[in-house]
Structure formats: structure tokens, C-alpha cells
Amino acid sequence: MKRNTAGRVLLYAGLIIAAAALLLPFYWMVSSSLKANNDVFTIPLKWVPDTFMWRNYGDIFAKSGMTTWLTNTLTLSVTVTLLQVLTGSFAAYGFSKVRFRGRNVLFLAYIATIAVPWQSYMIPQFILMSKLHLSNTLFSIIALQAFGAFGVFLMKQFYETIPEELSEAARLDGLSEYGIYWRIILPLSKPAIASLSLLTFVSTWNDYLGPLIYLRKPDLWTVQLGLRTFISQYNAEYALIMAGSVLSVLPIAIVFLFGQRYFVEGITSTGLKG
Amino acid sequence: MATTPLKRRNALVGWSFILPNFAGFAALTLAPVIVLFYVAFTSWNVFGKARWTGTANFIRMWHDASFWTALTNTLYYTSLHIPLTLSASLGLALLLNRSLRGVAFFRTAAFFPYITSMVALTYVWNMLFSPDYGPINSFLRFIGIANPPGWTTSADWSMPAVIFVGTWREMGYYMLLFLAGLQTIPAQLYEAARVDGANPWQRFLFVTLPGLRHTTFFVVVIMTIGSFKVFDLILLMTEGGPGQSTLVLSQYIYQKGFVENQFGYASAVSIVLFAICCLVTIFQYFVNRRWND
Numbered sequence: 371m372k373r374n375t376a377g378r379v380l381l382y383a384g385l386i387i388a389a390a391a392l393l394l395p396f397y398w399m400v401s402s403s404l405k406a407n408n409d410v411f412t413i414p415l416k417w418v419p420d421t422f423m424w425r426n427y428g429d430i431f432a433k434s435g436m437t438t439w440l441t442n443t444l445t446l447s448v449t450v451t452l453l454q455v456l457t458g459s460f461a462a463y464g465f466s467k468v469r470f471r472g473r474n475v476l477f478l479a480y481i482a483t484i485a486v487p488w489q490s491y492m493i494p495q496f497i498l499m500s501k502l503h504l505s506n507t508l509f510s511i512i513a514l515q516a517f518g519a520f521g522v523f524l525m526k527q528f529y530e531t532i533p534e535e536l537s538e539a540a541r542l543d544g545l546s547e548y549g550i551y552w553r554i555i556l557p558l559s560k561p562a563i564a565s566l567s568l569l570t571f572v573s574t575w576n577d578y579l580g581p582l583i584y585l586r587k588p589d590l591w592t593v594q595l596g597l598r599t600f601i602s603q604y605n606a607e608y609a610l611i612m613a614g615s616v617l618s619v620l621p622i623a624i625v626f627l628f629g630q631r632y633f634v635e636g637i638t639s640t641g642l643k644g
Numbered sequence: 645m646a647t648t649p650l651k652r653r654n655a656l657v658g659w660s661f662i663l664p665n666f667a668g669f670a671a672l673t674l675a676p677v678i679v680l681f682y683v684a685f686t687s688w689n690v691f692g693k694a695r696w697t698g699t700a701n702f703i704r705m706w707h708d709a710s711f712w713t714a715l716t717n718t719l720y721y722t723s724l725h726i727p728l729t730l731s732a733s734l735g736l737a738l739l740l741n742r743s744l745r746g747v748a749f750f751r752t753a754a755f756f757p758y759i760t761s762m763v764a765l766t767y768v769w770n771m772l773f774s775p776d777y778g779p780i781n782s783f784l785r786f787i788g789i790a791n792p793p794g795w796t797t798s799a800d801w802s803m804p805a806v807i808f809v810g811t812w813r814e815m816g817y818y819m820l821l822f823l824a825g826l827q828t829i830p831a832q833l834y835e836a837a838r839v840d841g842a843n844p845w846q847r848f849l850f851v852t853l854p855g856l857r858h859t860t861f862f863v864v865v866i867m868t869i870g871s872f873k874v875f876d877l878i879l880l881m882t883e884g885g886p887g888q889s890t891l892v893l894s895q896y897i898y899q900k901g902f903v904e905n906q907f908g909y910a911s912a913v914s915i916v917l918f919a920i921c922c923l924v925t926i927f928q929y930f931v932n933r934r935w936n937d
Contacts, residue, residue, distance in 0.1 A: 384739060576762065
């Protein structure tokens, strides 16, 4: 009994150290964002700001295009998520519930490209997009992100767990395949849709490279791209930069807080992302 | 085999489901991959005039010292990042694979870095690593290290710093995969081992590790591909510097393609990255097939 308690204390100590190491950078981000700029780097370190400089948050909006950036990012993330969920769940139904020739080969092509890094074909992709005059439009990022193989894969994994008898029964009742998708399979796959939505939203929100290559005009910038430019212009405005960083992370933190379960389920059911 | 009307109808219905996604997928992923193998054999510049140059790009690459630096650095990153992240994420998973109060919170905490913006994170870490005033070096001086490393300002220490941040960011993600793997190991196996008098270390060695064989293999495969394509972490943290000390393959492609507008040459370098990732995937496919037999 006594040994058990000692073990427990040790375990908690280990957990607390691990959590501190993980969360320290976030604490640093938030506390620096509320400091006066001269107090960010001091020796010894100030863990809590002397006075809370809430005006840093007003200043970042005033000094940068933060409003535009946030609007663009939100537009992109929402549109991409909607399209990915719609086309992904639709295609996954074809791959998992309709039997036809060539289906498996086609699916293999999908899966194979998940392993191919985007970095290896970003050049020809950019050439194609430029030929279509799509670079420097928000649409380019939507096109880039919305038709990924990942969504098809995640939804198919989930559909496979829905018993075939369900669709069979519906077919006997005279429901078309589209009817089965819409009225039976889709309502049953709410958890998978939640996972896919959250993962897609977050990865579009955080994407830096896509916007870096495609969005050159300042009024098209996303929050990641904007923040990065702000950093290179005002690289000594530590407190302001940290306020901007908090703003770029906050929406994700909120989404994560409410949907942790779905993140975890989405990741463990596919094990693929990133 | 005659095609029956039913089969034809099924094929039509099947395709109608797949098409909306497939159209986008084919145009934006499949087509570029195919075009890549054409562009790599041309001298294609920003004005879009392609001239077939055969293997010239590849010969140039062979003699390009920067390319070899990028490849070596990528291997350096990979060879340290994988074992570090593997042990950190497995350690976390073992620590958190029990019903203790607060464990759910810790799991969440461990996963959060993975979904936060790279731009913000790399800037925070650069501040923490700041050689003169950063908290990390202040701490190192405090415990008696008179000359702590210059981290991202030093050619020797920039790569370790980048690897550290990469591990910190990703370990929570792989921890989730390991946690899922741990759930599949039957509790009876641990019971039986305990009855046979196995101590915790032996239980780990002879029950946990073999039980995680598939998960571990899978994790190593994704980590390998992930490490070979590492890009935004480096671009944002060090921009490949100081000098070329953290220049990696993906960044070199970006540099040649989008900064210097040498699309043809950049595509040739892309093919190397493409080939490496293909080899890893093919290897994975055969190992899996062997296990499934």
C-alpha cells in the first residue's frame, strides 16, 4: 500500500514535469503578449507581467492587417472544410458501398498519393495553376486543400464499420444509392464527419506553405502569412508579435477544447495526417 | 465476361459518387505528379518556355554541392528526429496509459502543440532559444554552464535545436497512435506474465514491445516520410541557416523553384524526394503483406 502511494507520487511528478515542458512555450507566448515590450527579455525572467498590457491586442489590430487576415483565413477554412466533407464522404460511399470494376485500383491510387509529399509536386502544380490563372486568388487554396485523399480515406474507414445489412435492407425497400447515402449512412457517420471537419479546419487554418506560394497580394494573406510578414517587418516588437501569435492560435484552441474527442478518434482511425 | 446491365449501372452509380472528389484530385494531384516527370527533363523558367534538355538537370544535380548538403542535412534531421520522437511518444503513451485522475488533461496537453500554428510556435521557440537573453540559456548558465550553445545562431547547434522543436511538436500525435496500439494488447497477457514472475521491465520487453510491433512499424514509416519532407519548421525557424547548416531537401526545391524560378531544375530535385518517399512506401507495402500472410 505504502509503495503504491510512493509510486503514484512519482508518477504524478513525472506527469507534471512532462506537462510543464509541453505547455511552457504557450505560457511564454501568453505572458509575453501581455508585457511591455522592454519586459519580454529580462534577467531574471518575469513570469508574470508587472502590469497587464491589454492594449497590445488593440495595437496589433491597428498596426497590421489582422482583420483582413482573420477574415481570409476563416473564409478559406470554412469553405475547404465544407467541400472536403461533402466530396470526401460522397466519394467514400462509392468506394465502400458500391461494387464496380476498377474500384480497388482507383482507391489504391488515392492511398498512394497520401504518402507522396506535396513538396515533391508543388512545382508542377504551381505551373498548372498559373496556366489556369488561379494563382493569387483565394480559390487556389480552396482547390489545393478541398479534394485531398485524406477525407476519402477517413470516411471510408468509418463506412466499413457500418454493417452491410443496413444498406441491403434499404435497397430492398426501394431506396436508391443516393437515398441510402443521404438518409442512412450520412446520419450514422456524424462522429467521422466531426473528426474530418475539425482536422481539415485546423490544417487549413495553420497552413503556411500553400498561402506562401499562392497568395502574393497582401489583401489575400492568411493569418499565418500575415503574422510572418509582420515578424519580418517589426522583428523587435516582441510583445506585439506574441499578441498576434495568441490571436492566431486562439481559434484553434477553442475548437480543440470542444472537439478533443473527435480529433483523437480521427487520428487513431486513420493514423495519417501531416 | 459479358457486362450485365446491372454491372454497368453499378459502375455508373459508383463513378457518380467518386467523380466530384476525383475531378479535383486528378487535376490537382495526379496531373502535377505526371507533369513533374516531364518538367524535370526541361529547362523551364518563369516565362513558361520549356526546352527539352534530357538528363542535364540530373547531371547538374550530381555536381551541385548545395544539393548534397541539403540531402545530408535531411538525413541528419531524419536520423535524430525518428529515434527521439519515437522514444518520447512511446514514453508518454506508457505514462498516460492508465486510469489516473487528470490523465485526460495530460493527453490533451501533449497533443496541443501538433495543431498549433508553426509560425507562432517557431517564433516562440526562437525567443526561448535566444542566445543572450533567452530563458533556455539563462537556465543553462544558472546550473553552471558558462558558455551555453548559440542554438539557431550557431552552425553546429541549429540542427539540434530544430530537431528538438520538431520532436516537441509531434510527439503528442504519435503518442495517440501508441495509446491506440496499447489498447489492443490483451490484459490477460500481462496477467500471465505477472503470474510467471516477470518484473515490469520484462513485461515491457516481452509483452508490450511485441504487441506494439505493427504500430511501431507504421509510426516509423510515417515519421520517415514526415522527416524527409520537413519544410515549414526549418523555413520558419532558421531559413536553412546559419549558412547552409539546416538547408533541407524540400527547402532547396522551394528555393530553386519559387525564389530563383528554375522550375526545371527544382523538379529534378523533387524527383529525388519523390523517389525516397516511394521507396519507403513500397518497403512498407511488402512488410505488411508478409505480416498479413
